[in-house]
Amino acid sequence: MTLDSPHRLTLTPIAQTRTQSRWRFEAMRAHSAPRLIFIARGQGRITVAGLTAGYGANNLIYVPARVMHGLEVGPTVFGQMLTIPAAMASDWPDAPVHLRLRDVPVQKQLAGHLDALERELSSDLPGHDRAALYQLGLLSIFFDRQMQARPAEAVDRRADTAAARLVAAYTDLIERDFRSAQGVAAYAAQLGVTPTHLTRCCKATCGKSALRLLNDRVLHEARVMLRDSKTPVNRIAAGLGFGSAAYFTRAFQSRTGLTPSAFRSREGGAPGFEARSLTNP
Missing domain, CATH: 2.60.120.280 (Regulatory protein AraC)
Structure with a gap:
């Protein structure tokens, strides 16, 4: 979606x-x-x-x-x-x-x-x-x-370092597969490195662990879907690779302090950005 x-x-x-x-x-x-x-x-x-x-x-x-x-x-x-x-x-x-x-x-x-x-x-x-x-x-x-x-x-010359290239490749994989419920170990294996080395490189380039980058991407998608759609929480959970709606709710609440339903109620009622836009023909 x-x-x-x-x-x-x-x-x-x-x-x-x-x-x-x-x-x-x-x-x-x-x-x-x-x-x-x-x-x-x-x-x-x-x-x-x-x-x-x-x-x-x-x-x-x-x-x-x-x-x-x-x-x-x-x-x-x-x-x-x-x-x-x-x-x-x-x-x-x-x-x-x-x-x-x-x-x-x-x-x-x-x-x-x-x-x-x-x-x-x-x-x-x-x-x-x-x-x-x-x-x-x-x-x-x-x-x-x-x-x-x-x-x-x-172009940032730091992007030419081995650590930056690895982390860029990792973020590309996250963007492609973040709905698949893969963990950091699976991504690291695809990149041919250990999870420890991947996390070390992530912290060096952006100050966040490999797990934090992955969780942030999944959490952002969950927030957007809750805010911008009427998709039931259990379907959002399944679409993001969570084994159950209950597990998704616990994970979401631990990061945001709100249940998915409470977040949807709060964000859905808040004024949005006044964006100027048009549709490209």
Whole structure:
């Protein structure tokens, strides 16, 4: 079951508010369409493919489709997250990119692109949907030019280490198989390493154990399904590889402090993000 649409162009604000839970950004997740994250102010950490890095104001972070990531959002952080339709993913890089835009003229140029895109997404004028997609195309050209202008910082060199490559491969396997109820030992065996070595590498690259990364991904999917669907709890449990609804409920409550039903009631009644979006024809 896929709850995020790979066909929608969406611009969503990033901010911590009293009505929005931190898991909406911070929990490990992946999407079927790419994401472009712009941090306008504040600072924190982001983990992409098992590699954690700091971010600050005027940072632009691209996350390809099906790449696990989580973004820490503190009370001073504000930004925007752009969902790129899968049909336009070929205009964007194949690997994660983290750009730090230090030049004021470049920052203003980016702000202009995002403002123009938001205007079209908010408009009801004829052709606004095509105009928004054209604005997205211009933004992709801007992004490509910034990558070419600063190639040394576009890709985190730490990703070339053996530990980072192993953890990236592990997160890829998690994203593919997290519904299968496999444990860390099974993933480690597929990667040709011991669970101890895998956990050591995970802690070195992102400060989390291999089990924590796996559990975070499963828990995020459970939260999304509880929030965005009416699927019965026992079917959610079965779909995520739990042997019974009771076991799923105990595991969920131990991590969140709420039963699945209580979580659904709380999150279903809370205001959502005011995202601007359109469906790619």
